[in-house]
Amino acid sequence: MKIYTATLIHETNSFSPIPTDLDSYREVFLYRPSTGEGAGLADSLAADINISTMAAKRGHQAHQGLIAGAQPSMPMNREAWACLKQEILADISANLPFDGVVLFLHGAQMADRTDDCEGELLAEIRQLLGENTVVGVSFDLHGNVSDGMLSNADFLVSCQEYPHTDFESRTEHLLDLIELGHANKIHPTTCCQRIPMFGSYPTTRQPMRSFVDRLAALEQESEVLTISLVHGFAWSDAADAGACIIVTCDNAPERAEQLAQELALEFFTIRDKIVSPPLTADEALDEALGVSGGPVVIADTTDNAGGGAPGDSTYLLERIFARGIKNVGVAMIYDPLAVTIASAAGVGYELELRIGGKLSHLSGKPLDVHAKILTVRNDAIQLRESSRRPLGNAVLIEANGVEIVLCSVREQTFTTECFTEMGVNPLNKRLLIVKSHQHFYEDFSKIAKKVIYATPPGVVVRDFSTIPYQHITRPVWPIDKPPFTVFNQYWK
Amino acid sequence: MKVYSAYFAHESNSFSPLPTTLDSYSQNCLYRPATGEGRDILDQEFTDDLAFIPILQSRNHEVCIGPLAATTPSAPTRKEDYELIRDELILSLKEAMPVDAVIIFMHGAQLAVGYSDCAGDILHRIRAVVGTKVPIGVELDLHCNITAMMLDSADVIIPCKEYPHTDFAEEGRNLVGIIEGAVKGDLHPKMTFSPVPILGYFHTTREPMSVLVAETRRLEQEEDGLLSVSICHGFGLADVAHTGAGILVVSNGEQQKAQEIAQSLGDQLFAIREQIKAPLCSIEYALDVVQKNGNGTVVIADTTDNTGGGAAGDSTFVLKAMIERNITNVALSLLWDPMAVDIAMKAGVGSQLAMRIGGKVGPHSGDPLDVMATILAVRSDAFQIMFSSKTPLGNAVALDIGGITVIVNSIREQVFDPRCFTELGVDPWKLKAVVVKSAQHFYAAFAPFAQQILYVDGPGSVTADFGKLPYKQLVRPIWPIDETPFTVGGREWS
Numbered sequence: 001m002k003i004y005t006a007t008l009i010h011e012t013n014s015f016s017p018i019p020t021d022l023d024s025y026r027e028v029f030l031y032r033p034s035t036g037e038g039a040g041l042a043d044s045l046a047a048d049i050n051i052s053t054m055a056a057k058r059g060h061q062a063h064q065g066l067i068a069g070a071q072p073s074m075p076m077n078r079e080a081w082a083c084l085k086q087e088i089l090a091d092i093s094a095n096l097p098f099d100g101v102v103l104f105l106h107g108a109q110m111a112d113r114t115d116d117c118e119g120e121l122l123a124e125i126r127q128l129l130g131e132n133t134v135v136g137v138s139f140d141l142h143g144n145v146s147d148g149m150l151s152n153a154d155f156l157v158s159c160q161e162y163p164h165t166d167f168e169s170r171t172e173h174l175l176d177l178i179e180l181g182h183a184n185k186i187h188p189t190t191c192c193q194r195i196p197m198f199g200s201y202p203t204t205r206q207p208m209r210s211f212v213d214r215l216a217a218l219e220q221e222s223e224v225l226t227i228s229l230v231h232g233f234a235w236s237d238a239a240d241a242g243a244c245i246i247v248t249c250d251n252a253p254e255r256a257e258q259l260a261q262e263l264a265l266e267f268f269t270i271r272d273k274i275v276s277p278p279l280t281a282d283e284a285l286d287e288a289l290g291v292s293g294g295p296v297v298i299a300d301t302t303d304n305a306g307g308g309a310p311g312d313s314t315y316l317l318e319r320i321f322a323r324g325i326k327n328v329g330v331a332m333i334y335d336p337l338a339v340t341i342a343s344a345a346g347v348g349y350e351l352e353l354r355i356g357g358k359l360s361h362l363s364g365k366p367l368d369v370h371a372k373i374l375t376v377r378n379d380a381i382q383l384r385e386s387s388r389r390p391l392g393n394a395v396l397i398e399a400n401g402v403e404i405v406l407c408s409v410r411e412q413t414f415t416t417e418c419f420t421e422m423g424v425n426p427l428n429k430r431l432l433i434v435k436s437h438q439h440f441y442e443d444f445s446k447i448a449k450k451v452i453y454a455t456p457p458g459v460v461v462r463d464f465s466t467i468p469y470q471h472i473t474r475p476v477w478p479i480d481k482p483p484f485t486v487f488n489q490y491w492k
Numbered sequence: 493m494k495v496y497s498a499y500f501a502h503e504s505n506s507f508s509p510l511p512t513t514l515d516s517y518s519q520n521c522l523y524r525p526a527t528g529e530g531r532d533i534l535d536q537e538f539t540d541d542l543a544f545i546p547i548l549q550s551r552n553h554e555v556c557i558g559p560l561a562a563t564t565p566s567a568p569t570r571k572e573d574y575e576l577i578r579d580e581l582i583l584s585l586k587e588a589m590p591v592d593a594v595i596i597f598m599h600g601a602q603l604a605v606g607y608s609d610c611a612g613d614i615l616h617r618i619r620a621v622v623g624t625k626v627p628i629g630v631e632l633d634l635h636c637n638i639t640a641m642m643l644d645s646a647d648v649i650i651p652c653k654e655y656p657h658t659d660f661a662e663e664g665r666n667l668v669g670i671i672e673g674a675v676k677g678d679l680h681p682k683m684t685f686s687p688v689p690i691l692g693y694f695h696t697t698r699e700p701m702s703v704l705v706a707e708t709r710r711l712e713q714e715e716d717g718l719l720s721v722s723i724c725h726g727f728g729l730a731d732v733a734h735t736g737a738g739i740l741v742v743s744n745g746e747q748q749k750a751q752e753i754a755q756s757l758g759d760q761l762f763a764i765r766e767q768i769k770a771p772l773c774s775i776e777y778a779l780d781v782v783q784k785n786g787n788g789t790v791v792i793a794d795t796t797d798n799t800g801g802g803a804a805g806d807s808t809f810v811l812k813a814m815i816e817r818n819i820t821n822v823a824l825s826l827l828w829d830p831m832a833v834d835i836a837m838k839a840g841v842g843s844q845l846a847m848r849i850g851g852k853v854g855p856h857s858g859d860p861l862d863v864m865a866t867i868l869a870v871r872s873d874a875f876q877i878m879f880s881s882k883t884p885l886g887n888a889v890a891l892d893i894g895g896i897t898v899i900v901n902s903i904r905e906q907v908f909d910p911r912c913f914t915e916l917g918v919d920p921w922k923l924k925a926v927v928v929k930s931a932q933h934f935y936a937a938f939a940p941f942a943q944q945i946l947y948v949d950g951p952g953s954v955t956a957d958f959g960k961l962p963y964k965q966l967v968r969p970i971w972p973i974d975e976t977p978f979t980v981g982g983r984e985w986s
Contacts, residue, residue, distance in 0.1 A: 017846060019839035077840055337831055337852050345511035346570060352509055354854045358831055361848060361862040368855050 001099040001182055005051040006065035006088050008103070008121070011072040011142060012110035013308025014237035015467060016459055017360035018410070020076035022083065027409070031067040033091050041067055045387070051102050051138070051171060058175060063098070065091045071410055072308040081111035085121055093128050100134045100178045101125060104171065107143015107158065108233035108241075115238040115471065119148020126152040134181040138171040140164065142233040144240040150192055154181055156246050158228040160212050162203045163439045177225060177248075187251040188225060193260035194487040195243040195267060196476045198234035198464050200301075201274045202438045204445070208274045211267065218259065223252045227259070229267065234464055235308060237471050243267070261489065268491050271477060276301075276453040278462055281319040284454035285431075289325070294430040297440070297448040302458025303363075304437040306412035310334060311435050314356040314364035315456035317402070320433075321367065326401030329426055330433040331418035332391065334359075336408035342395040343376045353397065355406060362459050369399035380421035384414040384439070396422040403429075412436040415443040493592035493675050497545055498558035498581050500596070500614065503565040503635060504603035505802025506731035507953055507961060509854040510566040510904075514573040519903075523560040526580045533560055540879040541597050541657075544631060544664035548595070551668070556588035564904055565802040574604030582617050593671045594618055595629045597664075600636020600651065601727035601735075608732040608965070612641025619645045627674040627681075629667045633657065635727040637735045638685050647674060648681045648742050651722045653705050655696045656933040660879060663720075666712075670719050670742065679744050681719055686754035687738040688761050689970045689980045691728035691958050693770045693795075695932050697939070701768040704760060711753060717746030721753065723761060728958050729801060731965050737761065762985055765971060770795065770931075770956055772949035775813050781946060782819060782925040788943025790925040791934070794824075796952025797856075798931040800906040804828060804853035808861050809950040810927050811850065811898065815861070820895025823920060824927040825912040826885065830902040836867050836889040843867050849891070849900060856953040865891040865898075874915035877937070878908040890916035897923075906930040909937045 010020065022030070029045065031038035042052055042064050055062040066087040070076075092098065109117035118137070125135065136155035141162060149156060157174040159167050180186045203212050215227045225248045232243040245264045249256040279287070288296040298316065305311035311334035320328055333356045345351050350372045357366035375396035381388045392409035405422050413434040419426040426432055427447060434440045437453075437460065445451060455462045464479050475484040483492035499521075502512065514522075523530035534557065538545055548555050559581045585594070596618070602610035611630070618628055630642070632651040642649060650667045652659050673679030696705050708721040720742040726735055739757040743750035761768075778792050792810065799805035805828035814822060832849045839845050844866045851860035868890040875882045886903030897918050907928040913920040920926045921941050928934045931947075931954065939945060949956055959973045969978040977986030 017835070017848075019835060019843070019845065021838045021840065023838060074839075074845075077843070079840075341510060341853070344513045344515055346513065349511065349570075351511060352854055354852060354857065357848075358852050358860065359835070359848055361846065363848065366852065366860060 001179065002061045002063070003055045003100040003102055004063045004065055004092055004095070004098045005055060005102050007051065007067045007069065008084060008088070008109070009069040009106045010076065010109045011106050011140065011233060011308065012075050012108055013072055013235040013459065014075060014110065015235055016072065016074045016308030017310060018073035018308065020070055020073045020080070022080045024070040024073060024076070025068045028069045028071055029067060032087055033065060034087055038067070051104055054171060054175060055102065063095055072306055075110040075112050078112045081114060081117065085124070088121065089124055089128065092125060096128070098129065098133055099182050100136070101129065102136050102138070102174065102178060105137050105139045107139040107145065107230070108236045110236055110238060116146040116148055116240060119146040119152070122152035123148050134178050136174045136178045138167070138174050141229070141231045143230055144232050144236055144238055144242065145192060145230055145244050145246065146240045150190065154188055155226065155248060156228065157226055158230050160203070160215065160229060162201065162231065163442045165442060173226065186225060188248045189251055189253040189256050190246060190248040191253065191256040191260040192244050192246045193264040195245065195264045196486050196491055197243045197268060197271055198232065198476055198478065199271070199275045200437060201231050202441065204441055207270050211270065215263070223249045223255050224259070225250050235460060237469050239471055239473050241472050242476060265489065278455045279453065281316045281454060281456040284452050285319060285323065285325065287452050288431055291450050293449050295426055295432045295448060296430070296450045296452065297432045297434060297444050298452045298454050299437060299440060300433055300435045300456065301437040301453050302455050302460050302462060303435050304412050304460050305334065305410045305435065306439060307437060307460035309459035310359035310363055311410050311412065312356045312358050312363050313456070313458050314367050315458070316433055316454060317356065318364060318367060320402060321400050325431065327430040328402045328433065329419055329424050329429040330402060331405040331413050332394070332407040332435060333404060334410045335406045336393070339393050339395050339406050339408045342371065342373050342397060342406065343393055345373055347373050347376055349373050355404065360459060362457055364457070371397040371399045374398055374403065375423045377422060382415045382417040382421070389414060391418065391421070394422060396424060413440050416447065493672070494554040494556065495548055496556045496558060496585050496588045496591045496594045497548070498596045499542055499560040499562060500577060500581060501541070501562040501599040501633070502569060502602045503599050503633065503727060503802065504568045504601060505565055505729040505954070506568065506603065507729055508565065508567040508802030509804060509856065509953060510802070512563060512566045512569040514576065516563040516566060517561045517577070520563040521560060524580055525558060525584045530560070537881060539881040540660035541631065543661035544595055544668050547665050547668050556591065558584040564799055567802065568603035568605055571605040574607060574610065578614055581614065582621060585618060585621050589621065591622065591626060592675050593627045593629065594622060595667060595671055597631045600632035600638070601730045603730055603732065609639045609641055609734070612639045612645065615642055615645035627671050629671040631660070631664055631667050634723065634725045636724050637726050637730055637732065638724050638738055638740060639734045643683050643685055648720070649683060649740060650720045650742065651724055651740065653696065653708060653722060655694065655725065656936045657879060658936055666720060679719065681742050681744055682747050684741045684743065684747060684750040684754050685738055686758040687736055687981060688758045689985060690737050690762060690765050691726060691735070691970055691972065692765070692768070693931060693956055694725050694768045695770060695935070697935055700764045704757070704764065708757065715749070717744045717749065718753070719744055721757070723757070729954065731963050733965050733967050735966055736970060769972070770947050772947050772956060775810055775948050775950045778946045778948050779813055779817055779819060782822065783817070785924060785943065789921050789923055789941065791938050791942040791945045792925055792927045793931060793934060793945065793947045794927055794929045794950065795931040795947050795956065796950050796954050797929050798906050798954045799828065799904050799929065800933060801931060801954035803953045804857050805904050805906070805929050806850045806853050806857045807952050808850040808858040809952070810948060811896070812858065812861060814896055815894070821923055822925045822927070823897040823899070823913055823918050823923055825899035825907055826905060826929055827898055827900045828904045829900050832900050833887045833889055833902045836865070836891060836900065837870050837887060839867055841867050841870055847891070849898065856951065858951065863893040865893050868892050868897065869916040871916060874911070876909035876911040876915070885912065885915065888916060890918060907934045
């Protein structure tokens with residue numbers, strides 16, 4: 001098959017203080033076919049999002065289109081959105097015809113005055129292609145699925161794991177479906193049942209684990225082609241924000257509808273058991289100090305750069321200082337200014353340094369500390385899956401008995417390398433603070449005596465009732481209390 | 493004649509929160525003959541403090557240029573980085589030998605970790621290389637702290653006379669003339685220095701300081717044998733034993749007269765100390781004036797956050813007070829906040845967003861301010877004129893925060909020139925007031941248009957309230973920390 005592939009990823013947090021433009025993509029990854037900028041990027045890209053290579057391995061003629069990814073942040077500006085969209089549309093129309101189009105998208109991407117980037121993009125692609133080209137999308141389970149996505153793609157397949165460890169297998173699964181669809185061996189009939197729920201649902205705990213395993217088992221049924229439980233992204237202020245279940249059957253619309261409705265209603269009933277309870281900084285520290293031995297890992301979930309937060313909040317650190325808790329490691333606080341000052345001072349130097357609290361009213365107060373510079377690096381990385389995530393210029397400082405990694409690339413803490421690369425042995429720490437909501441889990445759970453999810457104030461606030469939404473569809477749990485009727489179902 | 497020239501200048505603030513390293517020089521001005529780094533500096537027009545180089549060349553002298561290194565005031569330079577540049581300077585001098593003379597620009601208040609007198613250290617080493625017969629001439633900033641090591645090692649030291657420093661080129665020309673005479677054997681310059689135990693910022697734009705400066709020029713011209721007469725203002729933020737002001741006279745065969753004139757001018761300087769100290773006022777007083785002012789633009793100098801004295805340039809005390817008092821139709825420049833600049837540039841012109849600006853370096857910066865900002869302008873190629881040369885603003889943005897326009901930029905630099913407003917589309921002379929982060933160098937370009945100028949002494953790391961500073965090395969008594977009369981150097985000062 002002649003397959004067009006492209007990657008365009010941005011999780012959009014309408015309430016993030018960080019704007020998004022083309023430079024935001026350049027800071028993460030950007031290949032533009034029209035200009036050649038970032039040529040060669042495809043070779044260095046992690047396998048899980050390198051669809052072109054996957055398709056080529058299967059013997060297809062793969063056309064490498066746009067590759068663009070940015071850290072979660074505000075809706076991107078209109079010019080940048082138009083530019084990226086045009087990279088895809090112009091590339092497709094200049095190289096028609098295609099037998100298939102396979103895209104890797106986020107699902108919760110927004111731009112200034114465009115609430116549904118994926119739907120808009122897919123509709124315009126479909127216009128170029130006509131009805132006979134198979135279109136498939138692999139996307140993040142934190143996507144918000146729109147009617148535009150559903151009606152313009154033949155297959156929508158999200159990852160099913162949080163942390164997202166299964167992008168590669170899900171994309172291979174999508175390519176299976178694309179091949180069968182193109183060969184007319186299957187006739188996809190899809191039903192999407194929306195679920196009025198906002199939240200974050202790690203798949204590493206019960207009962208979420210069993211639910212996801214059950215969906216995988218159901219996919220083995222002969223009539224069923226694919227099932228995606230999409231968690232949704234509640235920080236996108238859009239009508240489509242929220243969870244859903246997408247079931248695609250082979251020429252069996254009733255079965256798809258029946259399964260989607262049953263599974264959606266069932267998912268709604270376990271809602272209380274799959275979310276973490278709110279936990280203030282002090283409550284999280286109390287719980288951590290109650291554990292004997294270490295390291296105990298506290299996730300600073302509300303300041304997760306991977307959800308659009310600055311990654312520089314000081315709420316937890318301020319309480320650690322105030323309570324005099326020692327032998328703590330913190331990774332990472334995004335503070336390029338403090339990194340510049342500290343790395344200029346150099347290893348061994350002691351100075352008065354103001355750290356954190358630099359970007360938003362939800363970043364907390366900046367903290368003035370007497371810091372000793374322990375490590376300065378400009379080549380430190382963390383490896384997530386097979387992809388290298390640089391920390392940028394980074395320093396390790398010691399202040400009040402706490403070792404703190406300051407970085408200059410805004411990124412969440414994925415792996416223990418955020419400590420080890422900077423010279424901290426995380427095993428020797430009583431307490432580790434990581435700025436991440438769940439992606440840290442895969443690596444840190446191997447060494448953690450216990451994992452605690454804290455919810456201090458922050459941009460990725462968990463108390464949705466405090467968010468000034470304007471466009472979401474109500475009622476939605478947990479803002480509204482069930483029972484209620486919405487999306488043609490009675491939810492209780 | 494063949495002249496070796498170099499440039500190594502840093503005003504070191506012992507209390508600055510910002511460390512100084514090789515990178516600090518790289519980011520401002522650094523040419524290293526040893527590595528070729530920064531060679532393009534040689535192709536550009538030299539700044540006024542280096543005017544002696546083109547002057548030498550125009551008089552057909554051969555100039556061997558050694559390292560050129562300067563950076564914005566900050567904490568003392570890291571030891572190994574200071575030694576690196578110093579040793580490259582000495583090495584390039586050795587390679588240039590034999591030379592007929594050395595002419596070098598230094599600041600005169602440069603410190604490094606482990607070095608309380610960088611200029612003396614360097615001049616001493618230069619003397620060891622060239623021997624006793626080659627004249628060494630030095631131009632300094634008037635905010636220098638003169639040491640015995642400098643006086644013993646150099647033949648001629650000439651600080652600039654004006655604050656703002658508008659006369660570097662003029663004094664450079666004078667220095668070249670004296671060194672030419674010394675090389676020919678026509679002149680035998682000797683230096684006399686008479687210390688004056690005072691600290692302060694003494695603007696030469698007002699009487700009676702301007703009168704005393706005029707007197708030094710008159711003496712140079714009218715008195716036989718006086719080659720140069722200078723008032724060294726001292727730099728009070730350098731916590732070293734020799735910090736303080738003084739009178740420096742370079743004479744030719746008239747040492748007795750030089751000695752008497754140095755003492756006499758020193759006594760005059762001490763006598764007018766209360767009148768020449770910077771006329772500082774509180775933030776509240778300055779804003780009262782702005783609110784009552786009818787027409788014209790009031791220029792407020794935010795002196796304590798002057799990056800030119802080693803401050804961060806990101807303090808929010810004046811801005812916060814303006815916001816609290818709902819003062820509008822005013823502007824402030826330059827607030828150093830590269831993180832906020834990055835955010836504003838990503839958002840783009842015309843967008844409005846919640847931002848946290850300023851207050852990011854340390855306690856002297858005040859609290860960061862959470863504001864709703866509209867992005868008015870974005871530039872990455874804007875510049876201002878500093879001592880007649882172009883100096884870039886880096887990435888710069890203009891933000892409107894409820895009627896106050898704030899110019900935020902990514903290169904830590906004081907305001908020299910109204911271009912710090914106009915380059916970002918702001919006409920300062922249509923506003924009720926502009927706040928400039930600078931102590932005095934703004935004066936030359938702003939004064940002709942200002943309705944009045946107010947010098948604000950708020951909290952900050954370049955305080956003129958020296959009594960608040962935790963000195964460890966400073967020799968006491970010294971005015972204004974200690975009350976007069978007192979006895980220093982065997983003399984009674986009253």
